[in-house]
Amino acid sequence: MTSNHSNEALTEEKKGTFPKAIPYILGNEAAERFSFYGMRSILSTFLVAQFFNPSGNPVLQKVAEAKSNEMVHMFVALAYFMPMIGGLVADWFFGKYKVIFYVSVLYCFGHLTLALFENNLDMFSLGLLIIACGAGGIKSCVSANVGDQFDKSNEHLMTKAYSWFYFAINAGSVVSNIFIPVIYASIGAAWAFGVPGILMAIATVVFFLGRNKYVHVPPSGINRNNFVFITYYALTHLGARKEGESWLDVSKAEYDHEKVEGVKAVYRVLAVFAFIPIFWALWDQNLAEWVLQAKKLDLNTGLGYTFLPEQVQVLNPLFLVSFIPVFTYVVYPFFEKLGIKTTPLRRLGAGFLLTAVSFVIISLIQTSIDAGGQPSVWWQILAYLVLAWGEILVSITGLEYAYTNSPKSMKSTMTAIWYSAVSIGNLGVALVNGNIAKGGFLAQLDGASYFWFFTGLMFASTVVFMLVAGKLKETKYVG
Template sequence: MAETGVNSNKYPKSIYYIIANEGAERFSFYGMRSILATFLVAHFFNPSLNPALQSVAEAKANEATHFFVSLAYALPFLGGLMADWFFGKYKVIFYISLVYCAGHLCLALFEDKLEVFQYGLLLIAIGAGGIKSCVTANLGDQFTAANRHLLSKVYSWFYFSINAGSVLSTVMIPLIYANYGPKWAFGIPGILMALAALIFFLGRKNYVNVPPSGVNKNNFVFISVYALFNFKRKKKGSHLLDVAKEKFDAVKVEDVKTVYNVLAVFSFIPIFWALWDQNLSEWVLQATKLDLNVLGFKFLPEQIQTANALFLLLFIPLFNYLLYPFLDKRGIKTTPLRRIGAGLVLTALAFVVIALLQVEVDAGGHPSALWQLLAYAILAAAEVLVSITGLEYAYTQASKSMKSTLVAIWLLTTALGNLFTALVNKSISNGGFFAQFKGANYYWFFIGLLCFFILVYMLVSPHISERKDSADIQLLPEDSIPVYDLIE
């Protein structure tokens, strides 16, 4: 049980199991993903290294990778409902972790059988997605009013474990892949996931387990669907959702309205993820064609992506404690909407660097990977501005009872962005409409699409109203979920 008492400075024993579990799970996920795109090309889609097949092979690998990510980020919504309504967080985390382990086992044992390998990816997506919405909330459940002031420190260590797992895995697993082959490269992340499940199991007697509440019909989906099918009963001058007040709690209906206000901003987020997630697939494949001798070190293509986590760790405190206060003091108010807009612009700039690199690659050149590191730095800055700010904006603008709903919707924006990129790559691999966008043109297409969204955002964002009179405006530890876990 968690420690109780007045003004206790003792940490619940359970948090050590939760933090260790998270670090091992993130190692397993990012370790597997770090080599996924290059593995799919080399072992399934173009094992003969035929230059004529390479572009189609890379499109197939990108398609598979983005579909995988899309599914992994679509399922947290379902995992959260299973935990909150039916089974509780502990059971969902533990038993879905076993599914997760089975997926890794498929990858390690069937690295030469594409169909079974894809089933392994499906199981990992179910595992990673199913537990994602439960783990952070489970950490918060361990605290009482007496020790809740320790939450920020614990979440800092939790975030550290996430990035430690990510950095270590993206450095180590490519080396293991290069020297010992895919069986070990996929097997070791599987071992780490099994270790994560074991660690979580060993802490079972220490957890505070919040029991499931049963089906709560006063939620975003039920209220929205009811209003949609009964819109004819809407009174003149009233909000469409007001018709749901005849069946649902009136306060909850008002809370749902705040979600729709946030969706005006969220509608611009999927395009960000459609581009951002390419740094872990398309950019990795591009790195195979670059000069990887950087500052006297010889890197593997899959290791360059480690820069993302390192730059992110650097920029988060830099932006929060230096850049934002510096600009605010000089009268340049860094509102959430402005930050998001600036982040979208930086995302486009990062892809301009990548597109120019690809132009040289297409011409037979062998440019330095230093330029890709520059793109990673710009993209990490964009991530701080868009991803972290976006979720914080959602928290301040939505009512307290709808914050969990907005977490799920936020993760769905990642799923939608990756789904779009997967479909583009599917079209390329099948010789469809998007097959005309190969090489550098692929990146220029996404840059052009993002620029269109940026233009619309510039026109729309000044007219998006923000709530200023809510008691929920401040993001408080007792009703918050750490932003950083949700962007990983």
């Protein structure tokens, strides 16, 4: 009797269908990612050509590119810092729907500012600031909003929904990286920045149209039992620590014991995450420094197609989507059969190494350019391929490691910290380029030496990681 009842319950549970809100969320995400990556695809080359070296003077090119790189990486640093702010504001005060909708409206004004003020650096910079706050402010809310739409009757469909969600992200990225550079080359910057703005407006309208179909999770108010508050209390009460206790244990006098243990788990993960900003410092150059390098390459593929400099970066999401199943179903099982367990830490180490190798290729390309050569775009395509392999091993594995090694109460915190690692990495590159632009100590990083510097940094970081990884303790929280 009990068995039949269980079977009926299971059958009832499996009857669920996709929530009606999902198509609106997917449409919103595809259009928003088109707007963000479309704008970003031409940003580096536009800043040099329009503001920092409009005359194309070779003497000014190094400083112009450094200024462009500094601005782009500061933009990305802010965009990936804002998810933490957006997530807290949504969870504590306004709820996800209001944050996504109102910040999206602000986001549209950012794009409009870029399109209207293509000749005014101050106003253009303001537009970038607004877009960074908009893109980052909604980032953590949108992905979490997908999960909010499911209940017990259809939770078995959540994995498929997230697969479609990430497909929408990559579809928006690929399409915009192909077409926005064409618009820029053929009819100018105003339209090239305007079209992403139109797509962002469409994204906002699509999201608004689904307003009555969303599951709205109300804000919870300020939660004192969080990572920041518990850490602050521990640091300001170290004198109360007893012998044999962790420095965080003093917080148990004021905060929930389970949450304090969760914060301890976060710090264990941070020992791994300490190496992640260096990875992102290199990775994000494929959408900035590599694009500027592409202008100096022979972009004729020999296959009847010649790339625009801003289009080569489209290969990153294409390679990524193509090789994720290859790694999942071929590469990892192959090494497992050889008796080499593909643990998260080993994958991260291999990913760091491959990222460094991609920069070896880029450095050699730049060495040839510095010597007066014009290397084939195929060499940069090879670098994009190796970088995509590194990204699969680092980005996907890093998120998995963060999820499995942090308790349920701290999983959102870990997502925010992951985005912060992207921000820190880009901030570091921005500071390097700012120093170069001002003729500081790092101005000696000219041409290939710039890329060799980051190559060496990644190799050194990989060696240190491999030495430390064996001593890192894993505590899994799954189920």
